[in-house]
Amino acid sequence: MGKEEQIEEREVLDSIFPDEITDISDNEYRISIQLDLLDNENEGDEPTEPPTIILHVRYPDDYPDEAPILDLSPPQNAVPHPYFSVAGDKAQLLKDLEATVEENLGMAMVFTLVTTLKEAAEQLVLDRREVVAKVREEALLAAEREENKKFHGTPVTPETFWKWREGFLKEMEEKRLNEEEEKLAELKKAKVKEPVRLTGRQLWERGLVGKVDEDEEDIPTEQIEKLKVEA
Template sequence: MPKEDQAEEIEVLQSIYPDELTLIDETKYRIHLALDPPQILGQPEEDPKALLLHVSYPEAYPDVAPDLDITFDEDSTSTALLSLPEDKPALLAALTETIEENLGMAMVFTITSMLKESAENLMHERATKKDQEREATLRQEEEKEMEKFRGELVTKERFIEWRKKFMEEREAAKKKAVEDEEAEGKRGQKKNPTAEEKKLTGKELWERGLAGNVDDDEEEEGIDIAKLKLEK
């Protein structure tokens, strides 16, 4: 009876998967399962993937579980979303409950549907995680940029400290301004002597050869240049 059940199931599967099922012998075959990979934001689009479900009937099937194996087809390779053989144990484990619930009945179609769903769910979960990680990274970068434009939080203690420093700097600036002004005044006095400092004695005028160049103001003041004599 199991042989007849097995042959009947293969016939049904061939009608469901006319192009996807490859019969190896009367108890072995493989089914090609095309997967729909999700798109990860900011990443190149994933190439279409396909799994091969390898099925082998034990003599007592369907009263016992079929022997199963999972591989990629020849055009598919491992990526961040799905990797074989690394993900094979998890994919096979996801079929355990389905197999146990269907013992005694033809179950390969149900197993095939569950495998496709599990593989695509796994890829979607990883894609979602990648998107979340990318968004978290972008938020961190935005926070770093925003920190550049945020001022330091003002507290009473910080204000008092700032005011003290400000007053000290202002007093220092005032003191320096006064010192600079005084220094400038002294330099101006040296460059511009007073009228008294400019006035020379008759002897100084004679010695410097200025006797003939005295202006009218000095004559009005009663200085008679002609009467000046050298002091001995």
Template sequence: MDHKEEQEQELEVLKSIYPEEFEEISEGEFRIRLEPEEQDSTTPLTLGLYIKFTPTYPEEVPEISIETIDGSIEIDEREKLYSELMNVAQDSLGMAMVFTLSSLLKDLLTSFVIERREKRKKVEEDKIRKEIEAEQAKFQGTKVTVASFLEWKENFDKELEEKEKATKSLAAIKKEEAKKLKLTGRQLFEQDESLAKSDMTYMEEGDVTVDVSLFEREEDMSDEEEEDNSVLDLVRNSND
């Protein structure tokens, strides 16, 4: 049997196996529409296995390509499909291989659908788990770890040190203010020349200026008189 007859016989078998899925394009060129065993209603996936016989098929691999009819496949998924199909085609040289290739593609599609469903399920479960953990954290508070405690301790020590510095500065200021309050009116007057100058500005014409030194001399004289009186008292007491 020559290659032509082998190809015609295989085509007849394929048409009977895939009465609705088989689509003849031209002589020795056709496409078979394939779906996974378990279709996903959320993301349906349907591919077409395109085959074109070479003159010496099945002694050599036919032209093979994959067409996306419904849904989409990722680049890595497409690469996996081609790799698997070519490996099986090489192992099937000399025999009718299109049904084997079609079955393989159908199985791979089914595995893709299951993997996608599992990934989507995991994403949904992770989302729900995070939402539950977030709600529980509102009532449980933040969990303390060694790292978080050390960070808190460092911040606490810095804050305490800053408060101590501020307290010492405030105490120093109050101490200085207390010293100023202990000064007499005369001392304050002598320390602050602006007080004397300000009094001068409010004096009207004809007012008498006050010489502070006069009061100082009077105070000195009164002190001397008190000392003399004390001496006299001592002398009188001794004579008596």
């Protein structure tokens, strides 16, 4: 009875998956299952080829009263997908099939298993995309909040006001003292002048002294003015 049901199911699967099913032996075959995914659902996603799962099915003698022996593998030279890996997700996907197997014991179940496997894998990808989208959204919001801080400034409180006032008054006092020191230095510089000295000839020409040598040491004009007064 089991063999007849196996042959009948295999013929039905040939009509459903004409290009996807490949025989390995009389009681073993594999089915290629390509996931239906919408690329670029999230901004920033790079276009990728939808992943494919190879479902290996082997009938035990008492199938369908006994569960089929199942395995999963990726196709050769499979292009890595950012949200799905047959090797990494294999254990989880096979576990997801256990309930379907139990519910369908005694009936041909491979088509149902293919459908369940495809939906479970697509849901994994969808869940991971949503997680990445949330992380990306939170990062953008955090960056936006950080940017907005530049336009709000520091909130003014009594403590921050008095601290600012103290610093401002100190800065103004230092500035005033510096300006006063600069003005005082300029006044001192203006009062100290080098006395003007006249040569011996200039003294003689002015009739202040007798004839002197031209090389005689210069005499400060302050002394000359004193001589004029005494004269």
